[in-house]
Amino acid sequence: xxxxxxxxxxxxxxxxxxxxxxxxxxxxxxxxxxxxxxxxxxxxxxxxxxxxxxxxxxxxxxxxxxxxxxxxxxxxxxxxxxxxxxxxxxxxxxxxxxxxxxxxxxxxxxxxxxxxxxxxxxxxxxxxxxxxxxxxxxxxxxxxxxxxxxxxxxxxxxxxxxxxxxxxxxxxxxxxxxxxxxxxxxxxxxxxxxxxxxxxxxxxxxxxxxxxxxxxxx
Amino acid sequence: xxxxxxxxxxxxxxxxxxxxxxxxxxxxxxxxxxxxxxxxxxxxxxxxxxxxxxxxxxxxxxxxxxxxxxxxxxxxxxxxxxxxxxxxxxxxxxxxxxxxxxxxxxxxxxxxxxxxxxxxxxxxxxxxxxxxxxxxxxxxxxxxxxxxxxxxxxxxxxxxxxxxxxxxxxxxxxxxxxxxxxxxxxxxxxxxxxxxxxxxxxxxxxxxxxxxxxxxxx
Numbered sequence: 001x002x003x004x005x006x007x008x009x010x011x012x013x014x015x016x017x018x019x020x021x022x023x024x025x026x027x028x029x030x031x032x033x034x035x036x037x038x039x040x041x042x043x044x045x046x047x048x049x050x051x052x053x054x055x056x057x058x059x060x061x062x063x064x065x066x067x068x069x070x071x072x073x074x075x076x077x078x079x080x081x082x083x084x085x086x087x088x089x090x091x092x093x094x095x096x097x098x099x100x101x102x103x104x105x106x107x108x109x110x111x112x113x114x115x116x117x118x119x120x121x122x123x124x125x126x127x128x129x130x131x132x133x134x135x136x137x138x139x140x141x142x143x144x145x146x147x148x149x150x151x152x153x154x155x156x157x158x159x160x161x162x163x164x165x166x167x168x169x170x171x172x173x174x175x176x177x178x179x180x181x182x183x184x185x186x187x188x189x190x191x192x193x194x195x196x197x198x199x200x201x202x203x204x205x206x207x208x209x210x211x212x213x214x215x216x217x218x
Numbered sequence: 219x220x221x222x223x224x225x226x227x228x229x230x231x232x233x234x235x236x237x238x239x240x241x242x243x244x245x246x247x248x249x250x251x252x253x254x255x256x257x258x259x260x261x262x263x264x265x266x267x268x269x270x271x272x273x274x275x276x277x278x279x280x281x282x283x284x285x286x287x288x289x290x291x292x293x294x295x296x297x298x299x300x301x302x303x304x305x306x307x308x309x310x311x312x313x314x315x316x317x318x319x320x321x322x323x324x325x326x327x328x329x330x331x332x333x334x335x336x337x338x339x340x341x342x343x344x345x346x347x348x349x350x351x352x353x354x355x356x357x358x359x360x361x362x363x364x365x366x367x368x369x370x371x372x373x374x375x376x377x378x379x380x381x382x383x384x385x386x387x388x389x390x391x392x393x394x395x396x397x398x399x400x401x402x403x404x405x406x407x408x409x410x411x412x413x414x415x416x417x418x419x420x421x422x423x424x425x426x427x428x429x430x431x432x433x434x435x436x
Contacts, residue, residue, distance in 0.1 A: 029247065032305050039305045052389075052414035086416060087250050087257045088306040171270075193430040196270035198304060204422040212411045 011210065012131060012165040014062045015044045015199055016121060018172045022068030024099040031092050036067035040170050042091040043200035048207070049078055050086045056207070063095070064121050071120030074098050081113030121178055125185050131163040133187035136206075137174075138196050140189035143209070166206055168199040229428065230349060230383040232280045233262045233417055234339060236390045240286030242317040249310050254285035258388050260309040261418035266425070267296055268304045274425070281313070282339050289338030292316050299331030339396055343403050349381040351405035354424075355392075356414055358407035361427070384424055386417040 019036035026035035031042070041063045048061045059078040065071065074095060076084075083094060098110035105123075107115040125133075167174075167182065174182075182189075192205055237254035244253035249260065259281045266279045277296040283289065292313060294302075301312060316328035323341075325333040343351075385392075385400065392400075400407075410423055 029307075031307070032303065043304070047419065050416060052416060085250065086261070089247075089249070193426065195426075195429045197426075198268060198270060201265065201422045201426075204419045205426055208411065208413075208415075208419075208423055211413045 010058055010060065010163040011048075011056075011207070012060045012062065012128065012163060013044065013048045013203055013206075014064065014124060014128075014165055014167045015041055015170065016064045016168070016174060016178065017041050017066060017170050018175070019067040020063070020065040020170070022065045022070065022072040022099060024096045026092075026096070028089055028092055028096070031088065035092070037171060038065075038092060038095060039088060040199060041065075042088045042095065043198070044168070044203055045076060045084070045091050045095075046086055046088070047200040047203040049076070049081065049084055055081055055084060059207075062124055064124060065099075066120055070103075070118050072099070072103055073117055073119055073124055075107060075115040075117075077113045077115070079113070083111055122181060125181055128163070128165045129185065131165040133165050133167065133182065133185055135167045135174075135179075135182050135187040135189050136192065136202055137189050138191055140191035143190045143192055166203075168202055170199065228276055228278065228381040229266075229274075229425070230278045230280065230346065230381060231262065231266045231421055231424075232282065232342060232346075232383060232385045233259055233388065234282045234386070234392060234396065235259050235284060235388050236393070237285040238281070238283040238388070240283045240288065240290040240317060242314045244310075244314070246307055246310055246314070249306065253310070255389060256310060256313060257306060258417060259283075260306045260313065261416070262386070262421055263294060263302070263309050263313075264304055264306070265418040265421040267294070267299065267302055273299055273302060277425075280342055282342060283317075284338055288321075288336050290317070290321055291335055291337055291342055293325065293333040293335075295331045295333070297331070301329055340399060343399055346381070346383045347403065349383040351383050351385065351400065351403055353385045353392075353397075353400050353405040353407050354410065354420055355407050356409055358409035361408045361410055384421075386420055388417065 017037065017040065020038050020041060021036045026038065031039040045061055048059050049055050055078055057078045061076040063074040084091065094111060094114060098114050098116045101108050101110045101116050103116050103118045105118055107117045109115050167187065192202055235255065238256050238259060239254045244256065249257040263279055266277050267273050273296055275296045279294040281292040302309065312329060312332060316332050316334045319326050319328045319334050321334050321336045323336050325335045327333050410420055
């Protein structure tokens with residue numbers, strides 16, 4: 001049984017920052033050292049959205065920030081996203097603004113296309129229950145583009161919502177309790193190959209694979 | 219005739235910054251606005267080298283800086299490169315140090331694995347005359363990984379030095395006189411697909427293609 005990911009479906013990227021700050025009290029002059037590695041999440045945002053001449057409209061990014069007393073999640077929606085530049089500092093400044101918004105369990109808008117709420121990974125998975133969940137892990141099933149010459153018949157396994165959600169860890173990977181939630185939710189565990197890559201580079205690859213060909217894995 | 223790029227050959231990435239500063243007089247607080255878009259080159263460096271747990275040793279990056287009175291080139295060699303972190307600002311700080319070194323036509327070391335000299339694109343192409351040159355441009359021949367099931371026979375076209383050199387423009391693309399030099403040097407013009415991507419994202423893709431499979435194009 002092969003899973004086919006159509007290039008037309010909505011692309012959600014979830015990045016979990018286990019140490020990432022939930023307050024705006026970090027320094028733009030030292031993002032890695034003062035924000036619980038929010039720099040990793042900034043680069044993931046850029047990889048997900050920026051093209052040479054625009055922003056990907058069919059992308060949504062969720063940053064799960066677990067480095068504070070209460071977990072927060074920031075959502076960035078390509079359809080309405082504004083003010084995103086390709087450099088890291090500008091993205092960090094947008095996230096700083098989002099973290100200054102008083103957060104409740106309901107989404108509140110910060111700047112155009114950027115929303116924030118309290119709540120962490122379980123709440124987000126519950127929201128995305130109709131999406132096809134794909135968990136990126138080094139020892140997962142190898143992901144490959146379909147060969148046009150292979151002649152293999154592929155089965156399209158569209159999710160009820162037609163959405164995909166790719167889940168990526170930060171530099172600490174994912175926690176056992178998060179992996180248990182993913183398994184319970186029926187997530188596929190998929191690998192991008194033999195070399196261990198940063199989350200932002202994985203996102204570049206996933207976007208490209210979906211841009212060029214449908215993506216297939218067993 | 220197909221060109222096969224072996225994954226074991228040395229990988230050179232050349233990024234040309236047409237406005238990029240050749241002096242250290244730029245601000246780390248506003249890299250895009252004060253350095254002639256050196257931020258683009260910083261991200262290219264990170265994409266070329268950083269892995270989850272280390273630096274790619276088989277990579278060499280050349281940054282051609284054309285935004286000053288005299289062109290300069292910075293070389294970063296993976297074998298001996300030190301102090302490179304994945305965030306943009308740290309990379310910019312390393313380049314700032316390199317630009318403070320008095321430059322002559324001979325390579326002078328700045329920090330471990332980072333060298334600088336005067337000279338621009340023609341001088342660099344002359345140094346790399348034995349490498350297989352691959353110029354990334356949107357309308358080039360489509361690059362694809364070899365399908366294991368295609369059964370096609372591929373011809374290995376190793377360059378005399380066993381090296382590859384990928385040439386990428388900045389946000390302004392490449393100039394007609396640079397393209398003429400590339401054509402004269404026998405560079406192949408290759409595309410990564412239908413969507414126009416930033417240079418750093420192209421480098422992520424090339425590294426991945428070479429990591430996972432030999433790469434083939436007509």
